[in-house]
Every structure is written in C-alpha cells, then in structure tokens.
C-alpha cells in the first residue's frame with residue numbers, strides 16, 4: 001500500500017476570501033443577523049446575474065425545489081418526471097408536495113435525463129418536469145422547452161449544480177421557467193447552506209416570499225394575514241453575506257474549474273485507466289461549469305469493488321465521492337414499486353461512478369497526482385485476462 005506524504009486532497013473545498021470573512025464579522029456585529037439587508041443585496045446581485053429575472057433566496061436548494069413545485073401548482077394527483085441519477089432531494093420534494101415521481105433513464109454519455117425517454121414518460125397526469133444538470137452540464141435546453149411547450153408542462157430546473165453554466169451563451173437561470181440553485185458548501189458558489197429560485201414575474205416572487213415564511217403577508221403599519229400554508233425557509237443574513245462575497249468570483253471559479261477539467265482529460269489521455277475502460281465525462285468547455293469531474297469504473301475488469309477503489313485513493317491521500325446511487329433503488333422508492341432493471345443506465349452509472357477532487361484552489365500538480373493514482377490503481381488491480 002502506498003502511503004502518501006503529500007497533504008490530504010479532499011474531493012471538494014469551498015474558497016472563501018478575507019473580504020467575505022470580514023463582511024460576515026460586520027454582519028454579526030450589526031445587530032441584524034437573520035433575513036434582512038444582506039439577503040436583499042444577494043437577491044439583487046443574483047437577479048442581475050440572471051438577466052434581471054426576479055430571484056428569491058431560501059435556506060436550501062431542497063426548499064427551493066419544493067417551493068418551485070408549489071408555485072407551479074403541483075400537488076396530489078400530478079405526475080412529475082425527473083431523472084433517477086440525482087441527489088435524492090430532487091425526487092423527495094415531489095413526494096413532499098403529494099405528487100408522484102416518474103423517472104426517465106439517463107443518456108449514458110451525458111449522464112443527464114434522456115429527453116426521448118422523458119417525452120415517452122409523459123401522460124395526461126404529467127404536470128411538470130424537473131431536469132437535473134448533473135455536474136453542471138445542461139440538457140439540450142431547446143429540446144427540453146420544445147417538449148414542455150408541446151405538452152403544456154411547467155419546468156422546475158434543478159440547477160443546484162449549474163450556477164455559472166450556460167446554454168449557447170445564455171446563462172442557466174437567465175432563461176427557462178422556474179430555476180432552482182443550491183448554495184451548499186459543495187456547490188460552485190456557497191452561502192454555507194442556502195438556495196435561490198429564479199422566477200418568471202413579480203406574482204411568482206411574492207408567492208415564493210409567502211411560502212418562504214409561514215404564508216404571511218404584511219400590510220400597513222400593523223396588518224398581517226396568512227392565506228397560504230407556508231413554511232420556515234428563509235436564509236440568514238450571515239449566510240447571504242457569504243454568498244454575496246462569492247458571487248464576484250464565480251466567473252473566475254468557472255474558468256479555473258474548466259482549466260482543471262482540461263488537465264484531467266490531458267492527464268488521463270492514453271493512460272492505463274482509460275485503456276482498461278475507465279469512462280470520462282463529455283469533453284465540454286462551452287456549457288458546463290465543471291461542478292464535478294466524475295469517472296466511471298469498469299467494475300467487471302477490476303478485482304476490487306468501487307468502495308475498495310475509493311479506499312485505495314484514500315490511502316494515497318486523495319478524497320473521492322459518489323454522485324449518485326440510482327435513487328429509485330433506495331428503500332423509500334422500492335416501497336413504491338421501483339426495482340432493479342427499470343433504469344439500467346442510471347443503475348450502471350450509479351454503481352460505477354467516482355467523483356474525483358475538483359475545487360478552485362487545486363493546482364495542475366494536484367490533478368496530475370490524482371491521474372497517477374487512478375492509473376496506478378487500475379494497473380495494480382486489473383483482472384488478469
């Protein structure tokens with residue numbers, strides 16, 4: 001076993017600058033630490049980023065999806081189509097609003113929902129679609145919205161991983177129906193925890209605000225009414241200040257991630273891993289923000305399991321992750337009748353994918369070290385033919 005002397009390389013680490021840290025201290029000293037002026041400033045900055053569309057912040061990217069569904073009028077009796085290759089939040093929120101999740105398998109090359117299969121899954125009960133931009137790579141947005149329009153469906157984009165991604169020069173968030181972002185620390189921009197919804201008009205924005213805080217509307221000096229059942233989903237000003245401090249760096253973050261992704265492709269080219277059948281993502285430097293760099297392992301050609309492969313990486317001082325096991329095979333979904341074989345591409349991807357380190361403060365040397373480790377492990381544990 002190779003024990004590494006280099007410092008441990010996690011698979012993700014947020015970059016927060018001193019200006020942001022000083023700003024957070026100021027907020028803490030200001031006397032107003034929950035939702036207030038920092039949230040207003042963060043919403044305004046995000047709105048400007050999204051072409052002037054209305055934006056409302058939330059305390060998670062799960063809350064944004066759930067409220068997005070409510071604003072789109074999705075509820076009991078409705079079907080919502082999404083991918084099984086995503087973080088379980090995407091589908092849990094469909095259950096949360098009382099609707100029925102319907103899955104369409106992924107395209108094994110893009111790893112995103114297969115739009116042909118999505119279209120086939122539409123029934124008279126379908127009310128909305130939740131496309132997920134895995135690792136930041138958008139689906140074919142023209143095709144997606146052509147399908148939505150033809151079938152009169154709402155779209156709640158799970159763009160949790162796609163802040164900074166574009167579709168033919170237009171930002172994700174600046175186009176489309178309802179768009180949901182997450183600011184979890186693993187995402188390209190963080191507010192510690194948090195999220196934002198991009199909406200179509202001021203009526204939707206007002207509704208988002210109500211759902212965010214108990215369904216309350218205030219009027220005059222002392223008026224208050226509650227006319228919808230809202231929850232408690234507001235973002236603190238401390239968190240908003242973190243997000244606000246990150247936003248000016250987003251473009252640089254994206255460029256750096258693209259550079260590192262390129263280094264991965266160069267590092268793997270012609271090496272033992274690729275020769276053995278390790279799968280790489282689509283080589284796209286135009287649309288995706290490179291939220292993650294995920295390889296797939298040729299499990300049948302290795303003498304070790306994926307878990308053991310990840311342990312070998314760890315022994316070499318390298319962190320990794322799994323994003324994501326096919327969610328229809330979780331107990332909650334099996335209990336609803338889902339089982340193996342229903343979405344073979346998502347199942348295969350979910351069982352073989354490994355997320356390699358990718359974050360803005362990594363260097364070319366770090367990438368080379370990861371590529372070397374992956375190649376070495378593949379060489380060491382290749383099954384003898």
Ligand SMILES: *Cc1c(COP(=O)(O)O)cnc(C)c1O
Nearest residue numbers: 060061062087089160182183184
């Ligand atoms: C992170 C993420 C979410 C949920 O966001 P949270 O802020 O963690 O609630 C939903 N969908 C996808 C695809 C994600 O990556």
